[in-house]
Amino acid sequence: xxxxxxxxxxxxxxxxxxxxxxxxxxxxxxxxxxxxxxxxxxxxxxxxxxxxxxxxxxxxxxxxxxxxxxxxxxxxxxxxxxxxxxxxxxxxxxxxxxxxxxxxxxxxxxxxxxxxxxxxxxxxxxxxxxxx
Amino acid sequence: xxxxxxxxxxxxxxxxxxxxxxxxxxxxxxxxxxxxxxxxxxxxxxxxxxxxxxxxxxxxxxxxxxxxxxxxxxxxxxxxxxxxxxxxxxxxxxxxxxxxxxxxxxxxxxxxxxxxxxxxxxxxxxxxxxxxxxxxxxxxxxxxxxxxxxxxxxxxxxxxxxxxxxxxxxxxxxxxxxxxxxxxxxxxxxxxxxxxxxxxxxxxxxxxxxxxxxxxxxxxxxxxxxxxxxxxxxxxxxxxxxxxxxxxxxxxxxxxxxxxxxxxxxxxxxxxxxxxxxxxxxxxxxxxxxxxxxxxxxxxxxxxxxxxxxxxxxxxxxxxxxxxxxxxxxxxxxxxxxxxxxxxxxxxxxxxxxxxxxxxxxxxxxxxxxxxxxxxxxxxxx
Ligand SMILES: [Zn+2]
Numbered sequence: 001x002x003x004x005x006x007x008x009x010x011x012x013x014x015x016x017x018x019x020x021x022x023x024x025x026x027x028x029x030x031x032x033x034x035x036x037x038x039x040x041x042x043x044x045x046x047x048x049x050x051x052x053x054x055x056x057x058x059x060x061x062x063x064x065x066x067x068x069x070x071x072x073x074x075x076x077x078x079x080x081x082x083x084x085x086x087x088x089x090x091x092x093x094x095x096x097x098x099x100x101x102x103x104x105x106x107x108x109x110x111x112x113x114x115x116x117x118x119x120x121x122x123x124x125x126x127x128x129x130x131x132x
Numbered sequence: 133x134x135x136x137x138x139x140x141x142x143x144x145x146x147x148x149x150x151x152x153x154x155x156x157x158x159x160x161x162x163x164x165x166x167x168x169x170x171x172x173x174x175x176x177x178x179x180x181x182x183x184x185x186x187x188x189x190x191x192x193x194x195x196x197x198x199x200x201x202x203x204x205x206x207x208x209x210x211x212x213x214x215x216x217x218x219x220x221x222x223x224x225x226x227x228x229x230x231x232x233x234x235x236x237x238x239x240x241x242x243x244x245x246x247x248x249x250x251x252x253x254x255x256x257x258x259x260x261x262x263x264x265x266x267x268x269x270x271x272x273x274x275x276x277x278x279x280x281x282x283x284x285x286x287x288x289x290x291x292x293x294x295x296x297x298x299x300x301x302x303x304x305x306x307x308x309x310x311x312x313x314x315x316x317x318x319x320x321x322x323x324x325x326x327x328x329x330x331x332x333x334x335x336x337x338x339x340x341x342x343x344x345x346x347x348x349x350x351x352x353x354x355x356x357x358x359x360x361x362x363x364x365x366x367x368x369x370x371x372x373x374x375x376x377x378x379x380x381x382x383x384x385x386x387x388x389x390x391x392x393x394x395x396x397x398x399x400x401x402x403x404x405x406x407x408x409x410x411x412x413x414x415x416x417x418x419x420x421x422x423x424x425x426x427x428x429x430x431x432x433x434x435x436x437x438x439x440x441x442x443x444x445x446x447x448x449x450x451x452x453x454x455x456x457x458x459x460x461x462x463x464x465x466x467x468x469x470x471x472x473x474x475x476x477x478x479x480x481x482x483x484x485x486x487x488x489x490x491x492x493x494x495x496x497x498x499x500x501x502x503x504x505x506x507x508x509x510x511x512x513x514x
Contacts, residue, residue, distance in 0.1 A: 007264055031380075033265070039380060059287070059385075061279035062332040067272035076332075079271045081280055081385075089379045091265040103287040115268045 007034035009048045015119050017111045019053045021088055022046040032088040053109035054126060055084035057102045060094055074114075082107055082123050096124040139370040139400035143514040145230045146357035146364035148240075148350050149178035150475035155345035155463035156314050159251040163197035167246030168207045170346030174242075180350060180360055182207075187238025188214040189225045191466070194249035203244060213238040220245060220466030221414050221497035222349065223505035227370045229351040239353055240360070245468050246346035254342055275331035275339050277501065278419040281385040282333055285422070288434070293333055295437025297324040299418040300337035300460050302446035307457025309484040312469075314343055315461040338418040340459035347468035349475070354513055363479040368492070368508040369401025376502055390427040390496075390504040397428075397494070401508035405429055408508070409490045411451055412474050414467035414497035415458040424496045425453075428506070455485050467497045471507075478511050 010032070013020035021030050026043030030051065037044060060080035066072040080094045080102065093114060094102050107123035114120060151174030153166055161169070167190065175182055188211045192198040200214040213232050217224055222243065229241040266272060285291050301321050307313035319337060327335040350360070357364035373392035375381055381389070398405055405428070413424045425431045430451065431439040443449040456462045456473035463469060474493040476482045496506045 011264060039377060058383075059280035059284040061276055061283065061334075062329070063270055063276075064328065064332060065330045066270075068270075070267075071270045071272075074270060077270055079269050079276060079280075081379075089384075091269050091271050093269055101287070103283060115270075117268060120268050 005034050005036070007032070010034065011118075011120070013048070013050070014111060014121055017119065018050045019084070019109055019121055020048050020050050021086065023049045030086045030088055032090065051084060051086040051088070053121075055082040055090070055107055055123070057081075057094065057105045057107055057123070058083050058089065060102055080123065090121070093122040094124070095122050137399040138396055139372075140402065141230055141234065141370060141400075142368050142402055143354050143366065145233050145351055146354050146366045146513075147226075147471075147475050147509070148352050148357050148361035148364050149174050149180055150349050150472040151177050151347070152312070152465070152469060152472055153246075153346040155312055155465065155469075156343050157250055158248060158344035161248065163193045163195060163246045163248045163252075164203050164206055165246070166248060166344065166346035167198065167203055167244040167348075170246060170348040171207055171242055171244050174348040174350060178350070178361065182209070184240045184360065185209060185242045185350070186212045187229065187232055187241030189229055189232075189241055189243045190214075190216045191220045191222075191225055191245045192216060192218050193245065193247040194254045195252055197247070198245065211238065213241070219499040219503070220468065221499060221505065222347075222466070222468040222471045223495060223497045223507055224372070224499070224503065226349065226351065226367070226471065226507055227372065227505060230367055230370060233351065233353050239356060241351045243349045243351065244346070245348075245466065247466075248344045250342045250344045273331065274416050274500070275334050277385040278338075278417040279331045279334045281423065282419045284383070284386060285434075286333070291422075291434055292437060294321065294325065296338065296418055296422060297321050298437055298440035298446065299415075299421045300324055302440060303415070303454050303458045304337070304461045305447040306455045306485060307461035310457050310462060311483075313457045313462040314341070315457070334417065334419070337460065340416050340464045343464045345463055345465055347465050347472055349468075349471060363511075365475045365478045366510050366513050368403070368510045369397055370505070370507050371396035371400050372503065372505045374503045378501055384501055387423060387498065387501065387504065388427070390424060390498065393496070393504045393506050394428040397506040397508060403492065403508065407492055408451070408494045410455060410474065410477055410487055410493040411445070411453050412470040412493065412495040413454060413458070414470055414495075415454065415460050416464075418460060420498060421454070421458070424498075428496060452487055455482070455487065470495055470497070474509055478509060
């Protein structure tokens with residue numbers, strides 16, 4: 001992997017139940033996926049810092065087909081895009097929604113090992129959260 | 133100061149030939165050989181000599197094929213200009229050809245594309261997001277983002293799966309009259325709704341299948357067009373817009389930036405949207421058709437089901453849409469066959485599918501979440 005697109009800090013910190021992203025040293029823009037350049041100001045300096053583990057569900061789908069052999073035992077599984085309060089749009093999995101429609105719902109991160117690779121962020125309805 | 137709208141290239145270039153190989157499974161021949169075969173058939177069927185071609189624009193295809201330097205060698209061409217685009221849909225290739233002709237870099241450009249991705253085993257499952265996210269969460273295939281975009285649309289407008297189903301059903305009905313189409317068996321709305329989900333809320337019929345095949349267009353200056361064809365199809369206007377910031381853009385998978393193309397294309401062509409006689413929308417998924425119908429203003433946001441039910445668009449409706457069957461039913465030619473079909477319809481060569489009184493057609497396409505383009509074609513030079 002190209003060093004400038006190395007997102008391993010994000011995955012390592014998920015193991016510590018923390019959501020961590022690159023913050024631009026120049027303008028503060030929070031970016032993900034990882035990159036060596038800030039897309040706002042083009043600055044190269046950055047610091048990995050934790051963010052508030054909260055956001056809103058943009059949308060979600062349920063895979064009933066395994067598009068890779070490694071996914072055969074996982075189907076059906078859901079994938080969602082969550083818009084975090086820090087501005088990052090994060091691919092993730094939802095948990096704890098039952099039959100409720102998650103689109104627009106307030107969510108918070110929790111951490112589970114869903115792929116046998118260690119803890120990763122998944123999102124559950126926020127305590128006291130309301131749908132927007 | 134300029135009063136000329138962007139992309140106002142009316143009367144300057146024309147498509148003089150469009151052709152294709154068989155579609156489906158074409159084993160035992162490389163992707164580049166399929167592209168050259170498309171060129172051979174197109175030149176032969178349209179009575180154009182290879183020596184007329186002095187420009188070559190190719191498009192990368194699965195497996196690292198489709199490079200201009202390789203296809204030029206195979207085709208025995210030393211064109212005055214050649215280039216390879218990293219993406220298909222043919223709109224971007226056509227716009228580049230028009231610019232190349234306008235600049236005088238070449239006078240007659242062959243646009244070719246060939247793929248053997250079905251025979252060579254592309255499962256269409258390369259990760260769309262970053263590697264880590266795609267593998268950890270299992271986010272593969274365009275059905276993922278397209279399904280999310282449709283769910284979001286449902287949330288915003290109350291659109292139903294039945295509403296979406298009209299798109300695949302209408303395109304299948306056209307494909308039944310298209311001998312080239314791979315999927316020709318009847319598909320009713322009930323058949324559609326009875327299909328299991330692949331990526332819920334999307335079904336098999338909402339997603340195009342991988343296939344092999346080749347296609348080719350020959351483009352030349354409007355002045356030369358009459359020498360090469362009795363029925364040139366004129367490029368009336370072109371427009372593009374990108375959304376390259378990807379997920380940093382709000383609502384990226386709904387691709388709202390396509391609206392910029394819609395704002396530019398009609399002034400570029402000097403016509404109104406209501407003047408479009410036939411519409412072609414590139415369709416790796418039915419969701420992209422839904423989005424572009426709305427973003428170009430052909431249907432009201434959330435009104436797609438009603439527009440089909442009321443006969444405003446689609447098979448038997450006022451505005452014919454993807455009369456070849458599209459990628460969903462005809463073949464996965466990355467949009468190239470939409471332009472081939474538009475050219476055939478405008479030339480009156482569409483067989484059983486031929487529309488009456490056709491003068492103007494529009495083709496809208498996108499490269500995933502990155503780029504959008506549109507072209508307006510006409511039987512008239514100006
Ligand atoms: Zn910055």
